[in-house]
Amino acid sequence: MTLEYMTGFGNDFETEALEGALPRGRNSPQRAPYGLYAEQLSGSPFTAPRSANERSWLYRIRPSVRHMGEYEPVEVAHWLSAPTTAGGGLPIGQRRWDPVAIPEEPTGFVDGVRTISTAGDVVGQTGMSAHLYLVNRSSEDDYVINADGELMFLPQEGSIRLVSELGVLEVEPGELAVIPRGMAFRFELVDGPVRGYLCENYGGKFTLPERGPIGANCMANARDFKYPVAYFEDVERPSTIHIKWCGRHYVTAIGHSPLDVVAWHGNYAPYKYDLRDYSPIGAILFDHPDPSIFTVLTSPSGEAGTANIDFVIFSDRWLVGEDTFRPPWYHRNIMSEFMGLIYGQYDAKEEGFLPGGMSLHNMMLPHGPDTDAFEKASRAELKAQKLEGTMAFMLETRLPQHLTDYAAGLKTMQKDYIDCWKGLKKRFDGTIEGDWS
Numbered sequence: 223m224t225l226e227y228m229t230g231f232g233n234d235f236e237t238e239a240l241e242g243a244l245p246r247g248r249n250s251p252q253r254a255p256y257g258l259y260a261e262q263l264s265g266s267p268f269t270a271p272r273s274a275n276e277r278s279w280l281y282r283i284r285p286s287v288r289h290m291g292e293y294e295p296v297e298v299a300h301w302l303s304a305p306t307t308a309g310g311g312l313p314i315g316q317r318r319w320d321p322v323a324i325p326e327e328p329t330g331f332v333d334g335v336r337t338i339s340t341a342g343d344v345v346g347q348t349g350m351s352a353h354l355y356l357v358n359r360s361s362e363d364d365y366v367i368n369a370d371g372e373l374m375f376l377p378q379e380g381s382i383r384l385v386s387e388l389g390v391l392e393v394e395p396g397e398l399a400v401i402p403r404g405m406a407f408r409f410e411l412v413d414g415p416v417r418g419y420l421c422e423n424y425g426g427k428f429t430l431p432e433r434g435p436i437g438a439n440c441m442a443n444a445r446d447f448k449y450p451v452a453y454f455e456d457v458e459r460p461s462t463i464h465i466k467w468c469g470r471h472y473v474t475a476i477g478h479s480p481l482d483v484v485a486w487h488g489n490y491a492p493y494k495y496d497l498r499d500y501s502p503i504g505a506i507l508f509d510h511p512d513p514s515i516f517t518v519l520t521s522p523s524g525e526a527g528t529a530n531i532d533f534v535i536f537s538d539r540w541l542v543g544e545d546t547f548r549p550p551w552y553h554r555n556i557m558s559e560f561m562g563l564i565y566g567q568y569d570a571k572e573e574g575f576l577p578g579g580m581s582l583h584n585m586m587l588p589h590g591p592d593t594d595a596f597e598k599a600s601r602a603e604l605k606a607q608k609l610e611g612t613m614a615f616m617l618e619t620r621l622p623q624h625l626t627d628y629a630a631g632l633k634t635m636q637k638d639y640i641d642c643w644k645g646l647k648k649r650f651d652g653t654i655e656g657d658w659s
């Protein structure tokens with residue numbers, strides 16, 4: 223499918239799938255064109271400051287009160303919400319997993335979501351959860367609305383198509399897509415089974431980070447974010463809408479597709495971004511900066527500089543530091559770090575952290591390069607070196623992340639993960655050079 227997109231992060235867009243469907247000069251004419259219903263979707267309180275105010279006006283075949291019947295509660299085995307503190311009874315610890323296989327049995331989107339960790343409280347609208355999605359069939363007449371937060375999709379294997387109320391996004395490994403809180407969508411496979419990471423953000427909406435002294439350019443540039451044009455279906459078939467609301471799942475049955483928005487305008491909309499468009503900033507003489515220099519999007523918590531979530535990537539870049547240990551330093555962090563690898567190798571862990579795998583370095587638990595990475599980087603000739611063909615990411619939250627029973631019980635959890643640091647031996651021998659034998 224060749225899709226058309228509009229560009230610019232957070233812009234105020236207007237788009238119509240039929241000429242003249244968008245009312246001019248007003249939001250609510252007495253009768254909207256084509257007999258459409260006008261409806262506002264508010265992603266922020268009406269009174270939010272202008273910089274944070276988000277809403278869109280939708281012109282649709284039926285108002286969304288016609289896209290629902292009674293809501294029936296349903297059980298969903300693996301899509302959980304914060305707080306999940308049982309964690310399979312596992313004690314605290316640094317954790318890493320190999321990739322989880324995509325199931326053989328037919329698995330659609332909702333059943334394919336596997337919650338790995340949760341942070342904060344879904345009802346209090348703080349924190350996040352980190353999920354995998356493992357899906358082998360497209361949804362046909364089944365739609366999803368997540369009232370609990372926006373959803374950031376990070377395909378790792380296979381491309382997906384998100385057909386939403388406001389239009390269609392196709393997303394491949396190396397790209398991200400965000401579906402706003404409360405927006406209906408259908409999840410489709412483009413070509414075969416898919417695996418990906420999914421961040422559910424209960425808190426402040428993802429936005430571009432401040433750049434401070436970096437100035438107006440580099441990092442994620444607003445013009446590279448892509449928004450869909452209006453797309454609608456006039457389809458009358460038995461359909462279901464699955465809604466997740468305050469951590470509970472419900473289903474409602476309707477007789478038509480809810481994707482019936484013929485025209486829309488506003489700034490509350492889904493978007494996608496190619497992570498390879500990110501222009502990394504780094505140290506060009508010495509030292510390893512904090513990874514916040516690689517922040518693509520941030521979910522603010524209300525406290526300055528203290529993110530509900532920072533979404534950070536480690537993508538292709540040059541390392542040029544002189545007299546510098548170039549990989550990440552050993553550290554402990556008040557923020558909790560969930561990491562995934564979309565492709566390639568991560569420089570702090572060249573072995574053992576696989577594409578499709580994940581790791582969790584929780585609040586104040588020490589971590590850093592494994593023994594091999596430390597040995598190599600401590601002895602490497604420091605010529606300019608390009609890290610190529612790599613895309614790791616981190617979801618860093620101010621709140622501790624709790625594992626689910628599912629994550630704790632995964633066969634792919636590496637029981638010996640902490641042994642990756644076992645070989646880091648004592649080099650202190652009282653001499654200023656230390657023992658590098």
Ligand SMILES: O=C(O)Cc1cc(O)ccc1O
Pocket residue numbers: 511512513549550551553559570583589590616
């Ligand atoms: O722990 C990690 O691998 C992520 C990370 C990378 C880095 O360059 C600096 C700090 C940090 O937490």
Ligand SMILES: [Fe+2]
Pocket residue numbers: 553555559583589
């Ligand atoms: Fe870290």
